[in-house]
Amino acid sequence: MSQGLIPVSETEQSYLNNYNIHDFDVPLTTVDSVLFTVQDGQLFTLLVQRANHPAKGMWGLPGGFVDTQQDTDLDHCAQRHLQQKTGIEAPFLQPLVALGNGQRDPRGWSTSISFYALMAHADCQHYVDTVSDVQWFPLAQAQQMSLAFDHTKILDLALKQLQQKALDSLVLAYALPETFTLTQLQHLHEVILGRSIQSKSFRRRIEQAQVLQDTGEVSDTQGKGKRPSLYRLKPDIAEYRFVRNLEA
Amino acid sequence: MSQGLIPVSETEQSYLNNYNIHDFDVPLTTVDSVLFTVQDGQLFTLLVQRANHPAKGMWGLPGGFVDTQQDTDLDHCAQRHLQQKTGIEAPFLQPLVALGNGQRDPRGWSTSISFYALMAHADCQHYVDTVSDVQWFPLAQAQQMSLAFDHTKILDLALKQLQQKALDSLVLAYALPETFTLTQLQHLHEVILGRSIQSKSFRRRIEQAQVLQDTGEVSDTQGKGKRPSLYRLKPDIAEYRFVRNLEA
DNA sequence: ATAATAGTGTCTTTAAGACATTATAGA
DNA sequence: TCTATAATGTCTTAAAGACACTATTAT
Numbered sequence: 001m002s003q004g005l006i007p008v009s010e011t012e013q014s015y016l017n018n019y020n021i022h023d024f025d026v027p028l029t030t031v032d033s034v035l036f037t038v039q040d041g042q043l044f045t046l047l048v049q050r051a052n053h054p055a056k057g058m059w060g061l062p063g064g065f066v067d068t069q070q071d072t073d074l075d076h077c078a079q080r081h082l083q084q085k086t087g088i089e090a091p092f093l094q095p096l097v098a099l100g101n102g103q104r105d106p107r108g109w110s111t112s113i114s115f116y117a118l119m120a121h122a123d124c125q126h127y128v129d130t131v132s133d134v135q136w137f138p139l140a141q142a143q144q145m146s147l148a149f150d151h152t153k154i155l156d157l158a159l160k161q162l163q164q165k166a167l168d169s170l171v172l173a174y175a176l177p178e179t180f181t182l183t184q185l186q187h188l189h190e191v192i193l194g195r196s197i198q199s200k201s202f203r204r205r206i207e208q209a210q211v212l213q214d215t216g217e218v219s220d221t222q223g224k225g226k227r228p229s230l231y232r233l234k235p236d237i238a239e240y241r242f243v244r245n246l247e248a
Numbered sequence: 249m250s251q252g253l254i255p256v257s258e259t260e261q262s263y264l265n266n267y268n269i270h271d272f273d274v275p276l277t278t279v280d281s282v283l284f285t286v287q288d289g290q291l292f293t294l295l296v297q298r299a300n301h302p303a304k305g306m307w308g309l310p311g312g313f314v315d316t317q318q319d320t321d322l323d324h325c326a327q328r329h330l331q332q333k334t335g336i337e338a339p340f341l342q343p344l345v346a347l348g349n350g351q352r353d354p355r356g357w358s359t360s361i362s363f364y365a366l367m368a369h370a371d372c373q374h375y376v377d378t379v380s381d382v383q384w385f386p387l388a389q390a391q392q393m394s395l396a397f398d399h400t401k402i403l404d405l406a407l408k409q410l411q412q413k414a415l416d417s418l419v420l421a422y423a424l425p426e427t428f429t430l431t432q433l434q435h436l437h438e439v440i441l442g443r444s445i446q447s448k449s450f451r452r453r454i455e456q457a458q459v460l461q462d463t464g465e466v467s468d469t470q471g472k473g474k475r476p477s478l479y480r481l482k483p484d485i486a487e488y489r490f491v492r493n494l495e496a
Numbered sequence: 497a498t499a500a501t502a503g504t505g506t507c508t509t510t511a512a513g514a515c516a517t518t519a520t521a522g523a
Numbered sequence: 524t525c526t527a528t529a530a531t532g533t534c535t536t537a538a539a540g541a542c543a544c545t546a547t548t549a550t
Binding site for chain 1: 526531532
């Protein structure tokens with residue numbers, strides 16, 4: 001029997017020895033992830049086509065059951081399913097929401113615990129290109145599709161949360177290459193919000209937040225115009241929240 | 249077998265007929281609630297003393313397992329446990345977080361889905377007074393206690409979220425009587441934040457938000473000074489979020 | 497009249513919006 | 524030189540902070 005964090009008394013030990021999870025009608029626990037990426041000035045989300053019942057053949061969010069043998073925690077479970085189904089390596093997953101009721105899954109009472117992340121397109125395209133049941137969909141299209149279970153609702157919630165983050169935080173540069181330009185970062189926010197941003201306002205916020213490091217180097221991209229400076233995230237910067245949002 | 253929202257094909261039906269949840273080692277699902285109230289200018293949180301193993305005798309958050317027969321959804325489950333353990337009737341529960349791993353409960357892999365709410369002290373004191381295993385603790389004291397499972401972590405997260413709400417939103421007047429004064433509402437925010445607020449700033453925000461209705465009446469409280477106007481929440485106001493936070 | 501509490505006026509400060517201007521590169 | 528993109532200057536605007544001041548009531 002496993003040892004808990006709680007001191008286990010003699011009588012508690014005997015209670016645990018007699019405890020059998022299979023005596024109860026336990027609800028199912030699934031973990032689902034909403035992945036976003038930006039490509040050609042457009043937001044995309046990753047969907048997988050279900051190979052098995054229920055909702056076989058429908059597209060839905062990558063995810064699956066918790067495996068109590070393999071998964072150390074919920075985040076680990078989400079990462080494992082992503083890895084298995086899409087070949088995607090661990091972006092920075094953010095907790096999203098838990099939805100649970102008796103109707104959402106025909107197999108019975110079920111809870112979906114969801115995460116979301118914004119990731120660099122390049123970090124996954126190789127694998128995704130090789131299979132037909134994993135695909136990036138333009139967000140607007142994905143929202144119109146009939147997805148498995150209540151995944152449309154989860155997708156909508158994830159987008160809302162991501163947009164709020166773009167208004168009150170500096171959205172994770174995890175979606176960008178290791179070094180990037182401020183214009184790239186601004187474009188990322190603009191695509192998420194679906195509108196343009198005053199670049200002066202954006203740069204003032206970045207300066208104030210002090211979360212970026214100027215590499216001293218400039219982009220060697222081809223094209224006209226001044227070469228933009230390259231920045232990287234300062235180490236150990238989790239998130240910066242501004243006291244004032246950008247206008248909605 | 250239950251009918252799902254998803255169209256059930258012939259083959260899907262046979263899949264479902266053969267599906268037995270007990271064939272899998274499913275994690276446990278519990279739902280826990282963090283209730284806050286304000287009394288005498290202090291924040292309190294509601295704890296219950298565990299009557300059973302594990303962690304028997306320790307104080308923890310009110311909550312318990314999902315009952316797939318009784319509970320329609322997670323929110324309903326939280327309300328049911330609150331009702332049963334504390335006699336408290338359904339405040340406005342907000343989703344908080346889901347924590348799940350193999351260590352937090354000695355009975356096995358377990359997920360806690362948590363909610364939090366701010367409620368009026370009067371709405372529950374009657375019942376709580378009659379039993380010894382349900383008690384409001386001053387928040388600071390509760391945070392110092394050794395609580396069951398990882399409930400200290402959940403409590404800390406709930407407080408953080410409540411404080412953020414006090415900075416960027418008008419915190420739910422559900423914690424106040426049906427009609428209340430602006431000073432009462434301001435005090436509520438001040439207690440949550442643990443510091444005083446400029447009343448001019450606070451009142452400007454309320455005016456701008458347009459979420460309160462002036463009843464036209466004034467408080468008949470005894471005491472010196474001008475009698476404050478009484479307000480009530482406009483119907484169907486869920487939440488108002490300001491573009492700019494109060495200073496942290 | 498005095499004290500206490502509710503509520504307003506108004507000046508300062510902060511940070512975003514708007515948009516013109518300068519800087520640097522390629523063609 | 525012309526044009527495109529990067530980056531900055533600076534004026535305006537919105538909303539919070541600070542705090543003095545007025546209003547209303549009980550004693």
